[in-house]
Amino acid sequence: MTQQTDPLLQPLQLRHLTLRNRIMSTAHAPSFQEGGHPRDRYRLYHEEKAKGGIALTMIGGSTNIAPDSPSVFGQLYAGDDSIIPWFRQLTDGVRKHGAAVMCQITHMGRRTAWDDGHWLPVLGPSGRRERAHRAFPKVMEQEDISRVIKDFAAAGERCRQGGFDGIELLSHSHLLGQFLSPLVNCREDDYGGSLDNRLRLTLQVLEAVRAAVGPDLILGMRVTGDELAEGGLSAADCIEAAQKIAATGAVDFLNVLAGAPYDDLGLAGWVAPMGMPAAPDLNVAGAIRAAVDLPVFHAGGVADIATARHAIREGQADMIGMTRAHMADPYLVQKLRQGAEERIRPCVALGYCVDRVNQGKPAVCGHNAATGREMVMPHVIAPAEVRRKVVVAGGGPAGLEAARVAAERGHQVVLFEAGSRLGGQIALAAKGMTRRQIWGVADWLICEVERLGVELRLNTYAEAEDILAEAPDAVIVATGGWPEALDMPGGHLVTSSWEVLSGEARVAGEVLLLDEVGDHAALVCADVMARMGCTVTLATPDRMAGHDLGPTNSAVVLRDLARQGVVFESLLEPVSVAAEGNRKRITLRHVLTGELQERVADHVVSEHGITPAEELYHALKPGARNLGQLDHQEMIAGRSPFAEVNPSGAYWLARAGDAVAGRNIHAAVYDALRLCKDL
Template sequence: MKNDPLLAPFQLRHLTLRNRIMSTAHAPSYEEGGHPRDRYRLYHEEKAKGGVGLTIIGGSTNIAPDSPSVFGQLYAGDDNIIPWFEKLTDGVRSHGAAVMCQITHMGRRTAWDDGHWLPVAGPSGTRERAHRSFPKAMEIEDIDRVTKQFADAARRCQQGGFDGIELLSHSHLLGQFLSPLINKRHDNYGGSLDNRLRLTMQVLESVREAVGPDLIVGMRVTGDELSKGGLDADECVEIAQKIAATGAVDFLNVLAGAPYDDLGLAGWVPPMGMPSAPHLTVAGRIRAAVDVPIFHAGGVADIATARHAVAGGHVDLIGMTRAQIADPYLVAKLARGEEDRIRPCVGLGYCVDRVNQGKPSVCGHNAATGREATMPHRFTGAKIAKTVVIIGGGPAGLEAARISAERGHDVILFEASDKLGGQLKLASVGMTRRQIWGVADWLIGEVTRLGVDIRLNSYVDADEVLGETPDLVIVATGGWPAPPSIEGAGLTISSWDVLSGEVRVKGDVLLFDEVGDHAALVCAVALARAGCSVTHVTPDRATAQDLGPTNSAVVLRDLARQAVTFECFQEIEAVSQAGNRKEVALRQVLTGSTCKRIVDHVVIEHGITPMDALYDDLKAGARNRGQIDQASIVAGQNPLHVTNDDGSYFLARIGDAVAGRNIHAALYDALRICKDF
């Protein structure tokens, strides 16, 4: 691995980076009071422990009161943040990584009805669909104020101990002035390229004057807006050349796209169903045109692509941000020659979509990320090896087996079917979401390597489980789609029937979705690809209401391309036979009015019912009667307490065997139960 280009050091002026892999600026929404306190710091320290060369914290760190946080950003508009900066930079640097901070004014890309309720600012009154605000066209006095606020925030970053700062231009205020899609001014800040670039140049000059010649200063810039009427590749090259010619920047971080609506955001932070690393050539074009190092943030999730980006001369440093959310020890594993053991980012998009829904970021299949204060990424051995019996080979059961085996326990895993993976076998059907199988693939590889005793085709009862003399029994049996409580339910089929291939469907299909998550949409994809005419019906106010913006935008785009239609505010009252077809009575949930449809098939997605019979059979003999102490599990402590002195084993059920949730919940259950047993 010594010759791997990703592991080669890189000299950025006076700063030596230990490798070419970086974590680019993003906002995980771990801030507290606008500050990067312990949760935020420990999250970045973990990546430093894992070997990253450079981590840029503070995605979209705001510099001014009229740039309020809308997705959990830091606020560097006053000096109160400096002590928290110092603690974070000391912590990250103690593990050998360099650390920088991104600062920005978001311009129109924020909200007026939050923070101090100030009007959002922009070059013109052009509204952004994603954040929905109509901005105030900035006056010269506003421009002068913001220029000074950039400089003041840069000084605070320097006082906080950062190795450098990154000014964010792409899609934010500086980039909005540059984009002809947004900037409609007729003064010295609009019209010609030099005029549109004027604010950027003023900010660079002011920042460099504030921090002096020694602090590293870079800028995240657009390489191509990929939008009609926006910045094209040639103009972006010219902009990069003009910025580099000032001598004020030490690197450019290049990405592409225009995240001004949900699909634009998905092109910038791609979930499943989008091309991998689509903008490397955009970065490479700018690298060939300027004399400063080029970084890239743009959907690089795997080592092979990252290696190609560096070895092929496209970039000097490559961002693998979400890849390190999935596995903060990615670099360390690569350096040890364990590339095949890296937990892969499969593009679940749970991290970025949760932030855009106003929730803290978590990884879809690494439950420890963002919880480093209480949840370990690496495991210490148990004092005494015990016998752990797990029933169910889906994500919950596999993760429980992996963690228990890592800790040195003897693990037996029973799976009723002939293949591990559980519901992921259904979730990966079709094209848009097929990468989700990577979660199961990695877990299966790990439990196999760890020597877990895997017993397929084993539908066990309580006596068979107890025959293994277990110390801990984990019921991860998942759930099943119970028939819906409607008249004529026997005339319907479930999404599982379709995705498993047990029922073949053709013709006109009414797909009723009472959940608003991925399951019905994956089913719709499968039906449409099979040639069905599909109408997706939901009682919710929006299709895919529980999904975040990137995932919903991509899957709905794909369904629209296949002529799937969508209807909201409708629920099924009854289904009856109409010859060889079905008559569906629909009720409008707002008005109560009804209508009838004739279709060939009715497919229902209304969640799952836990399969908990085995758990019920095992409760009486359990030392904890199957109960999880809530106070302990919330505190990150062992939640298995003895409440039954006559019991001979501990018992826990996890994942969908408790209640229908998602992959992350199942894996988090497994981690919290198994890490201390």
């Protein structure tokens, strides 16, 4: 499609505001705030999307308006005037690149924690607890209601002074939505019972904010289109509520999503990881759009251009939120305009971004290491002044990213891979059904290195002499690692998860899966074995299976395994394995009590981590100008980490990814980016 015919590239008039296309980043909290403010890291993250051509970036996901709505996942705080100068810097920065910018504000109600911030009780329409955030709320009195209305109005005025094009009030699942939902609101006063009563607070807040910001600022609301839960708001309820909101004349758009994110699986339905349907709620947004005479935005998990284009073309929405898609590639719109849609780095729903935030960590994209690090890491790789020869050993994510970045710099790149295909451990990770789309990470990297002309040498186990024969200026060792063996009596009787996933080992019958790591690897192996017809028990010394996973990934993966009959047992570590005929007898120890117990199974499979394949690195180290060492302070600052300590050396040398230590995809690509961006 051309720019003239592509529905996604047509402008949208939102009253006096012209949005340059139909793609937006919806409000979210990446946990980049500092002191509740959107300072440089936060600003540059949103500026990058504006540079990339987005029409509208909505900042401040769940920006809190009052001290009894404390931040529990790194939100901004608009409850006092100190945020206004930071707002102004951000809005000026985004707008200079041609994008519109708005801010979302909210009171979280019960969807927060009482033991954070100022230790004030959380609020709610009723005393019903939310499982996800766990607090029992104080039932709001009329005085609380009046105060919250004033707090909304004051925060709206601060947004206006901060220079935003508009404000979005968050209803869905937060305080306003809690009053609206019969799952949460069981009041018997003027704010409970009928739909009109449950909507009363929303309309009062809307009236107060509009009065505070005046008639010219764009004002919208993120609303529920269907709670998709028994006893919750139905689609008909939500349409009626949307019509009543629109009838006030106070709002300029509605932003629609569905679901009830009151527990981990509900959150996963809202911010979907792999294993959940893609963009399942477009029809919900379309039903609201057909019922109101307002522009309708969609905020629910559209990750690809084809789906976004379909939604606009078929009239299901006027603007499409592609938030995580922009975390994967903030230059998505620019590539679309240039006719290079196939070069967009895809969001494959790793869920690493949202799960880190829910674990109290800043968001990062699982396979774009520059996202959120715009102060020190580039999204667009600058060409080098002098063309060099770069040799990469290993074709997993670290090696592929190193080759891609070095080739973008203009260097001549040769990549050695011992196997017959590229992708490394991603090929094993994609064997499971729930997480099979993880292969998209490798697929994009492979396409990029081929496009850039990287010389690929497959089926070549590179020795030091093979590397040196290339006369390299720099060598990146990304050789990954191997499964760590179980060091215990009978450890040789245990099959590694790699052997199962690669097809090297065949298992059947009853399988005891020992997971020492607590990440995805063992769970993918359990998925594969269960689908082969095995009866699988997963035992872990951790408090729970999937201990290191965040709430969305763990909920979906464990749900899918439970549906297949996989049994989870916690707080158990292996002591020994012995042959018993054709079967295995396993002794396990409770990690807290020390009590021993025995099991018998047909096979014992273990996920016990990675031992780095580091022989090549050590063989090359003496001839390196830096002896393989990296300056950590320079690396942290975003500068070249290579410093010459061996004047007789012939090349720079570094390891990346699991060749250093067993970690994950993000660590691998981050290693590669900061090693190669200045080569």
